[in-house]
Amino acid sequence: MKRPYLIALNPDELACCVSCGLCLSTCPTFRVSGEEAKSPRGRIAAMRLVNEGAPVTDSFLEVISSCVMCRACETACPSSVHFGALMEDTRAGLAAKTVPPWQRLAYQVLERPQLLRTLTSVGALAQRCHLIPRALERRLSLPRLPLRQETLTATGSDVWLFTGCVMDAWQRQVHAATIAVLSAMGLGVSLPGPGAACCGALHSHAGLTSKAATLASRVIAAFPGDAPVLVDSAGCGAQLRDYGRLVGTDEAVRFAARVHDIHEWVAGRAHLLPPVKADAGPLRVAVQDPCHLRHVQRSHMPVREVLSRYASVVELDDDGLCCGAGGAYSALRPKMAGAIRREKLRVIDAAAPDVVASANPGCSLWLAAGGARVEHPMLLVAQRAGLV
Numbered sequence: 001m002k003r004p005y006l007i008a009l010n011p012d013e014l015a016c017c018v019s020c021g022l023c024l025s026t027c028p029t030f031r032v033s034g035e036e037a038k039s040p041r042g043r044i045a046a047m048r049l050v051n052e053g054a055p056v057t058d059s060f061l062e063v064i065s066s067c068v069m070c071r072a073c074e075t076a077c078p079s080s081v082h083f084g085a086l087m088e089d090t091r092a093g094l095a096a097k098t099v100p101p102w103q104r105l106a107y108q109v110l111e112r113p114q115l116l117r118t119l120t121s122v123g124a125l126a127q128r129c130h131l132i133p134r135a136l137e138r139r140l141s142l143p144r145l146p147l148r149q150e151t152l153t154a155t156g157s158d159v160w161l162f163t164g165c166v167m168d169a170w171q172r173q174v175h176a177a178t179i180a181v182l183s184a185m186g187l188g189v190s191l192p193g194p195g196a197a198c199c200g201a202l203h204s205h206a207g208l209t210s211k212a213a214t215l216a217s218r219v220i221a222a223f224p225g226d227a228p229v230l231v232d233s234a235g236c237g238a239q240l241r242d243y244g245r246l247v248g249t250d251e252a253v254r255f256a257a258r259v260h261d262i263h264e265w266v267a268g269r270a271h272l273l274p275p276v277k278a279d280a281g282p283l284r285v286a287v288q289d290p291c292h293l294r295h296v297q298r299s300h301m302p303v304r305e306v307l308s309r310y311a312s313v314v315e316l317d318d319d320g321l322c323c324g325a326g327g328a329y330s331a332l333r334p335k336m337a338g339a340i341r342r343e344k345l346r347v348i349d350a351a352a353p354d355v356v357a358s359a360n361p362g363c364s365l366w367l368a369a370g371g372a373r374v375e376h377p378m379l380l381v382a383q384r385a386g387l388v
Contacts, residue, residue, distance in 0.1 A: 005056045005093055005094055005096075005097065006093045006096075007047075007050055007051060007056070007089075007090055007093035007094070008051070008093065009047055009051045009086060009089055009090065011051065013081070013082060013085070013086060014044060014047060014048050014051060014086070016079045016080065016081045016082075017040075017041055017044045017077075017079060017081045018079055019041045019045070020041075020078065020079075021041065022076050022077065022078060023039065023040040023041060023072075023073035023076045023077055024039050024040075024041075025076075026072035026073055026075065026076045026319075026321070027039050027040055027070075027072065027073055028068055028070060028072070028321060028322040028324065028340045028343075029066055029067060029068060029336060029340075030042075031321075031340075031343070032336060032339045032340055032343070033066075033336075037059075037063050038063060038066050038067075040073035040077075040081075040083055042063065043063055043064065043067060043087070044081070044083070044086065046060055046063050046064070047086060047090055050090075056094070061094065061098060064087070064090055064091060064094065065098065065332075065333070066333065066336060067087055068291075068322055068324065068326035068329050068336075068337075068340070069084065069087060069205050069326055069327070069329070070291035070295065070322035070326065071083060071084045071291060071292070071295045071296055072291060072294075072295050072320065072321070072322060074295055074296075075294070075295045075298075084296070085245070088204055088205070088207065088209065089209075090207075091205070091206060091207030092207040092208075092209040093207070094207055095206060095207035095208055095209075098207070099206050099207065099208060103206065103328075103332075104208070107202055107203055107206070107208070107211075110165040110166065110197070110198045110202065111165075111197055111198045111215065112197065113165065113168070113169075113194055113197040114194075116165060116166075116169045116197075117149060117169055120145050120146065120169045120170065121145075121146075121147060121148075123142070123145045124144075124145035124146055124147045125147065127142075127144065127145055128147075137369075138369050139330075139331060139334050140331055141325070141330060141331070141362070141365035141366045141368070141369040142365075142369075143170055143171075143365055143368065145170060146170070146172070149169075149172055150172060150173070150176060152172065152175055152176060152179065152191055153179075154188075154189060154190050154191045155179060155182075155183050155188045155189045156187065156188010156189060156190070157188055157190050157225075157227060158187040158188045158189070158227065159182065159187055159188070159189055159190070159227055159228045159229075159230050159265075160189070160190045160191075160192060160223050160227055160228065160229045160230065161175065161178060161179065161182075161189050161190070161191060161192075161229075161230050161231075161232070162192065162196060162199070162219075162223075162229055162230065162231045162232075162233075162236060162237075162240065162259075163175055163191065163192065163196065164196070164197070164198065164199055164233055164236050165197055165198040165199075166361055166362075167232070167233045167236070167361045170361065170365075171361050171364075171376070173379065173388075174232055174361075174376040174378060174379050175232065176388065177376070177378050177379040177381070177382035177383075177387070177388050178230075178232045178262055178378045178382075180382050180387040180388055181266070181273070181274075181378055181381055181382050181385070181387060182230075182266075184273075184274040184385065184387055185266070185269060185272035185273060185274075186272060187272075190227065192219075192222040192223055193222050194222075195218040195219065195221055195222035196218070196219045196222035196223065197218075198215055198219075199215065199216075199219060199235075199236040199239040199240055200212035200213075200214075200215035200216055200219075200239060200246075201235050201236060201238070201239035201327060202327050202328050203215065204239060204242075204246065205326075205327050205328070205329075206328070209246070212239075212246060213246055213247050216239075216243045216246055216247050216252065217247060217252075219240065219243075220243065220247075220251060220252060220255045223255065223258070226258065227258070228258055228259075228260055228265065229255075229258050229259045229260070230260055230261075230262045230265050231259060231260070231261060231262060232261075232262040232359065232376065232378055233359070233360055233361055234261065234290035234291075234292045234293035234297070234359045234360035234363075235290065235292045235327060235360050235361075235362060237259060237260075237261045237292070237293070237297055237299075238292035238293070238296040238297050240255075240256065240259040241256050241259050241296075241297060242256065243255055243256045244256040244257075261293060261297055261299045261302070261359075262359075262378060263299065263302040263303045263305075263306050263359065263377060263378075264297075264299045264302045266302070266306050267302035267305040267306050268302075270305065270306065270309065273306070273309060273381070273385075274385040274386075274387065275385065276309070276310050276384050276385060277384065277385060277386035280310075280384050280386075282311075282312065283310075283311040283312065283354050283355065283380075283384070284311065284312050284314050284352075284353045284354045284355075285307055285311040285312065285313055285314060285353055285354065285355055285356070285357050285380065286313075286314040286315070286316055286348060286351045286353035286355075286356050286357070287300075287303055287304055287307065287313060287314075287315070287316070287356075287357050287358075287377075288316065288323060288344070288348070288356050288357065288358040288363060288367065288374070289303075289320045290358060290359055290360035290362075290363045291320075291322050291326075292360065293359055293360065294320045295320070300320070303357065303359055303377050306377060306381060307357060307377055307380065307381070309381075310380065310381055310384035310385070311380065311384065314351050314353045315351075316344075316347045316348060316351055317347055317350065317351070318343070318344070318347045321340075321343065321344065321347075322340060322344075323340065323341055323344040323358075323363050323366060323367055324336070324337035324338065324339070324340030324341040324344065324366065325337070325341075325360075325362040325363045325365070325366035325367075326362070327362055330362070330366050337366070341366060341367070341370050342370075344367065345367070345370050345371065345372060348367075348372055354373075355373050355374070355375050355380070356372050356373065356374045356375070357374075357375060357376070357377045357380055358374050358375075358376065358377075359376060359377050359378075364376065
């Protein structure tokens with residue numbers, strides 16, 4: 001009888017976890033549920049059992065699917081367990097049975113920029129005609145969708161800007177602000193073609209590894225030459241930087257080395273940044289660290305370095321705890337995601353900022369749907385410098 005699940009993890013990687021428990025306080029699902037099985041070490045223990053031949057049960061599927069994939073446990077782990085890779089490999093072995101057709105279809109839309117833009121315009125019209133239930137908007141974290149997209153214009157060839165899918169369709173103003181800031185710094189920006197429509201991050205998180213690798217190859221081909229590739233979406237940046245592992249070719253490794261988070265790149269050239277405009281009043285900004293910027297790219301401090309030139313930066317008192325967005329997680333598991341978000345919103349309220357800065361579209365949309373005022377750091381910089 002053919003096995004419905006094909007899970008074959010590296011036993012040495014699983015053995016790296018010594019169950020010390022230092023990850024527990026950083027895990028959003030454990031903090032909310034209090035269940036050992038929904039902690040990183042609990043999930044690894046379950047992986048070990050299945051990897052050794054135990055059956056895949058409904059409880060195992062729940063343990064694996066309930067993970068937000070924030071990877072905060074990796075930052076806390078003294079044994080350097082590659083938890084994110086273990087999760088992706090486990091989900092890849094389950095994907096044939098656990099990723100439903102509607103989810104695969106939704107991800108296919110992300111790969112087709114023209115279709116995504118068309119659906120965005122249709123959605124925008126439906127919003128204005130009050131045809132979309134408010135509950136559905138909240139579940140999908142839908143912003144006020146644009147009826148028309150502003151045109152992005154390439155300005156040179158010093159750097160590339162990765163534009164992506166949802167970010168480009170729903171938050172193109174962030175890309176425009178990023179180009180404006182880079183132009184003010186004297187840098188010319190190139191824009192990729194449709195081959196770079198989707199980085200494949202959501203596919204990787206769901207376990208659709210083969211499709212993610214195909215998208216990665218397309219993205220790599222869309223950025224010829226050796227100019228740096230700048231990314232203003234934390235989740236996309238983490239995915240692009242992982243292409244060497246995902247694709248496994250020398251070309252992919254070289255490409256990944258060209259990828260930089262936009263704030264990391266700008267902070268290294270902060271002397272070129274334009275000044276604050278003369279009539280800019282005081283502004284208190286709380287920085288919400290997207291998990292894939294803080295725990296995967298380890299590049300969250302440059303956000304503060306850049307913003308501190310334009311506003312008073314306020315720290316949130318939760319040591320970078322996940323907001324619950326998790327890519328598609330908030331739509332797939334709204335109850336758990338909502339519980340995690342409530343903790344984040346409580347911390348934000350205690351800090352009493354004028355605005356929250358978040359460098360990831362999923363985080364910003366999810367927090368905004370919960371009532372927070374959220375802007376992308378580069379948009380705040382462009383506004384405070386009078387560039388937009």
